[in-house]
Amino acid sequence: MKMPPAEKITIVVPTYNEAANIRELLREIGKVSENIGERELNVLVVDDNSPDRTADLVKELDMINVYLLERKRKEGLGRAYIDGFGYAIRELGSDVVFEMDADFSHDPGDLPRFLAEIRNGFDLVSGSRHIVGGSIPGWSFHRRLISYVGNLLAKEILGMQVSDCTSGYRAIKTSLLGEINLEEINVKGYAFQMSLLHSAIAHGARIKEIPIVFHRRRGGESKLGLGDIAEFLAELVRIRFELK
Numbered sequence: 001m002k003m004p005p006a007e008k009i010t011i012v013v014p015t016y017n018e019a020a021n022i023r024e025l026l027r028e029i030g031k032v033s034e035n036i037g038e039r040e041l042n043v044l045v046v047d048d049n050s051p052d053r054t055a056d057l058v059k060e061l062d063m064i065n066v067y068l069l070e071r072k073r074k075e076g077l078g079r080a081y082i083d084g085f086g087y088a089i090r091e092l093g094s095d096v097v098f099e100m101d102a103d104f105s106h107d108p109g110d111l112p113r114f115l116a117e118i119r120n121g122f123d124l125v126s127g128s129r130h131i132v133g134g135s136i137p138g139w140s141f142h143r144r145l146i147s148y149v150g151n152l153l154a155k156e157i158l159g160m161q162v163s164d165c166t167s168g169y170r171a172i173k174t175s176l177l178g179e180i181n182l183e184e185i186n187v188k189g190y191a192f193q194m195s196l197l198h199s200a201i202a203h204g205a206r207i208k209e210i211p212i213v214f215h216r217r218r219g220g221e222s223k224l225g226l227g228d229i230a231e232f233l234a235e236l237v238r239i240r241f242e243l244k
Contacts, residue, residue, distance in 0.1 A: 106169040117210060
């Protein structure tokens, strides 16, 4: 019996000043890749010209199946993912792409759980901090409140029946991305996650949430700021009026 071709998977990791984490993260992903079966696993680091030499450290590691996409300036998380997805599809022929943070907030050990659900027929598998089994240890009340309110607004205003619409740990079939006009998602920060999810739902995607533990970053500084919150709220309003 002829076996189906191995899936090609690319983990897209946007970086800006992640020198404290990137080398160890790539090594950890490399260890996990040995346990994912007949699949080709690549990692694509999308660096926004980090002053701390993040890109240089990736080059120095010279690891097999690790690719680097260097951008000339900091253009934001959303643009990094759009460029990364495009590269993964065009240059690497990926069947599945992952979104993953570079700071160890997302445990590489969870990768096989996402892929198992992709194999079960889902188009987009999203890690949730807000369902049974998920958690956000070490978060302040302030950050928990922001996350809770953001997800509540997405549910109430956009009718999105997803517990964690801003999750940044996802596996997505590239066949789904091919149906979405990513260039129309014109947001720079974490609002990208909500917009992409909304577009996936609008295209009838089969979506599954799985619980994750969202860890505190190991090194470096958080990139979340007031501008991200303002952009998230503005994007909520834009999508709501677009739906009318």
